[in-house]
Every structure is written in structure tokens, then in C-alpha cells.
Amino acid sequence: MHISVLYHELIESLNVEPDGTYVDCTGGGGGHAALLLQKLSSKGRLIVLDRDMEAVERLKVRFAEDSRVFVVHSNFADIDKALHDLGIKEVEGVYADFGVSSFQLQDGSRGFSFRKDGPIDMRMDTSCGEPVSEVVNTFSESNLSTIIYKYGEERFANSIAKAIVKRRAVKPFTNTLDLADVVRGAIPKKFHKKGINPATKTFQAFRIYVNGELDAVDALMSKIALLIKEKGRFAAISFHSLEDRIVKEWLNQYALTCVCPAEFPVCVCNKKAEFKIINKKPILPMEKEVVENPLSRSAKLRVAERL
Numbered sequence: 078m079h080i081s082v083l084y085h086e087l088i089e090s091l092n093v094e095p096d097g098t099y100v101d102c103t104g105g106g107g108g109h110a111a112l113l114l115q116k117l118s119s120k121g122r123l124i125v126l127d128r129d130m131e132a133v134e135r136l137k138v139r140f141a142e143d144s145r146v147f148v149v150h151s152n153f154a155d156i157d158k159a160l161h162d163l164g165i166k167e168v169e170g171v172y173a174d175f176g177v178s179s180f181q182l183q184d185g186s187r188g189f190s191f192r193k194d195g196p197i198d199m200r201m202d203t204s205c206g207e208p209v210s211e212v213v214n215t216f217s218e219s220n221l222s223t224i225i226y227k228y229g230e231e232r233f234a235n236s237i238a239k240a241i242v243k244r245r246a247v248k249p250f251t252n253t254l255d256l257a258d259v260v261r262g263a264i265p266k267k268f269h270k271k272g273i274n275p276a277t278k279t280f281q282a283f284r285i286y287v288n289g290e291l292d293a294v295d296a297l298m299s300k301i302a303l304l305i306k307e308k309g310r311f312a313a314i315s316f317h318s319l320e321d322r323i324v325k326e327w328l329n330q331y332a333l334t335c336v337c338p339a340e341f342p343v344c345v346c347n348k349k350a351e352f353k354i355i356n357k358k359p360i361l362p363m364e365k366e367v368v369e370n371p372l373s374r375s376a377k378l379r380v381a382e383r384l
């Protein structure tokens with residue numbers, strides 16, 4: 078079971094047009110999608126994307142009876158292609174709830190969890206790319222350290238990379254709990270935080286790396302202006318600063334008017350703002366939600382309207 082984060086906030090922020098066409102970039106368990114469908118008329122349409130085949134199968138079953146829903150196995154980086162294949166040029170809204178679902182986290186066999194044992198995979202789309210086992214067993218110490226630092230913002234990246242390389246020389250890594258143990262051992266005890274597994278940042282780093290998560294967010298953001306109609310909305314929930322920064326910077330760029338150097342007496346660039354930012358500060362979950370669903374604690378929702 079996956080509890081949708083900022084459940085009402087995300088869908089309310091879209092100002093849903095009942096006859097409109099919407100894209101859910103990250104279908105997951107279909108929680109947000111189901112709420113959006115309550116706001117659509119029989120003429121409305123919802124395109125639901127997910128790059129995880131298991132999620133796609135689950136979403137197809139959940140919405141089998143609803144002719145307004147089109148579930149597509151696609152990376153949201155290819156949102157333009159997915160819409161083109163359906164003969165859709167423009168939509169009234171696009172939304173995303175980045176990251177992993179509880180279905181993925183709770184299934185040890187997918188390898189996302191440092192709590193459940195399983196093969197070290199972590200790919201959302203298992204039909205392509207390399208599993209994390211390949212990374213931890215073959216990458217150089219300096220590459221490992223760079224990945225852990227860059228995508229996990231982990232200050233002990235060097236010692237973790239060193240410990241991984243030392244351990245795999247004796248026995249290659251096959252299981253998630255084993256990897257989590259080695260990571261934990263490489264972080265001095267006094268830096269272990271109560272209630273947070275010391276392997277959290279390292280697992281996040283490897284997950285982001287093998288799934289090319291930041292590149293996918295960047296590609297999605299680069300395409301929304303071409304796909305969203307005037308007055309249509311974009312809304313996205315991110316779960317860590319790296320992802321949020323990409324969304325924020327793209328939206329700020331879209332919202333800019335003139336980009337001429339300050340010393341130019343008149344505007345020569347003629348840049349027009351393409352989006353208006355709806356909430357200058359991101360919308361955060363209420364305390365009650367964080368208590369009920371600790372996974373929501375780092376969520377940030379940003380919303381913008383196409384001009």
C-alpha cells in the first residue's frame with residue numbers, strides 16, 4: 078500500500094478543468110490519479126505514466142473500468158513521445174510525484190530497501206540499465222565516492238567507497254542488507270542519527286545514479302512549456318534538494334521576462350515569461366501528515382501556471 082504524499086494539495090493545485098486532459102507522470106499506486114479522476118467529467122482524460130512495469134500492470138488493473146484513463150509504460154523524460162503516440166498535442170495539466178513508491182520500497186526483491194534483504198538492483202525499469210550490484214562490484218573507488226557524494230550528499234562518501242572496495246575484494250556484494258552493513262560500518266558511530274538508517278544517503282545515491290533520476294527530471298522540465306496549454310498548470314512533488322533544485326531553477330527560468338544584462342538601456346532579448354510561479358515558497362506537508370507518514374517529511378510541492 079502506498080500513501081500518496083500531499084494528496085489533496087497536489088490535485089487542488091492543478092485547478093482541474095473537468096473536460097481537460099492531464100498527465101500523471103508518476104502513476105505509482107494511482108492514489109493521486111484516482112483523486113484527479115473525481116474532478117474530471119466523462120469528457121476528461123488522464124494519461125498515467127510509469128517506468129516501472131509492475132506499477133503499470135497495477136495501474137491498468139486499478140483503472141481497467143475507466144475509459145478516461147490511458148496507462149503508458151514510459152519514462153516521463155519521454156512525455157512528449159508518449160503523448161504523441163496517443164495523438165495528443167497539448168494538455169491542461171502535468172503533475173509528478175517523484176521518487177519511489179512504497180510498493181517498490183517494501184518489495185525486498187527489487188533491492189531498494191536497506192531494511193529488507195534482496196538482490197542489489199534498485200532499477201525502476203528492470204528492462205534496461207544496470208543494477209546497483211554492477212556498480213558496487215565494478216566501479217572504481219573514486220567513481221563510487223563521487224556518486225555517493227554527488228547524489229547522496231554524504232560527507233563520509235570517501236570512507237564508504239573505500240570500505241566497499243575493500244570488502245568486495247574478499248567477497249562481491251549480492252545482498253542489500255550486506256551492503257547496508259558495510260556502509261553503516263564506514264560511518265563513525267557518533268554520526269549515526271537516531272531513527273535514520275546510516276545507509277539512507279548512500280542507497281539514495283545509488284538509486285538516483287542507476288535510474289538517471291536527475292536527468293529525467295531535467296528532461297521533463299525542458300518539455301513542459303511545449304505541452305501545457307495557456308492557463309494549464311504544472312505541479313511537482315520532490316523529495317530531496319537535488320530534485321527540487323532542478324524544478325525550481327527551470328520554473329524560475331520560465332518565469333523570467335527580460336534577460337538582458339542590467340547595463341542595457343532597453344530590452345533586446347524580447348524574452349517572454351512562459352509560466353507564472355503560483356507559490357513562491359514550496360508547499361510542505363502539515364505536521365499531522367509527517368507524523369502519520371514519515372516518508373512525507375522531505376516533500377516539497379511547486380506549482381506553476383502556463384501563460
Ligand SMILES: C[S@@+](CC[C@H](N)C(=O)[O-])C[C@H]1O[C@@H](n2cnc3c(N)ncnc32)[C@H](O)[C@@H]1O
Nearest residue numbers: 081103105106107108109127128129152153174
Ligand atoms: C512516489 S511514487 C508515485 C505515487 C503516486 N503519486 C500515488 O499516489 O500512488 C513514484 C512513481 O514514479 C515512478 N517513476 C519514478 N521516476 C520515473 C520516471 N522517470 N518516469 C516514469 N515513472 C517514474 C516510480 O516507478 C514510482 O512508481
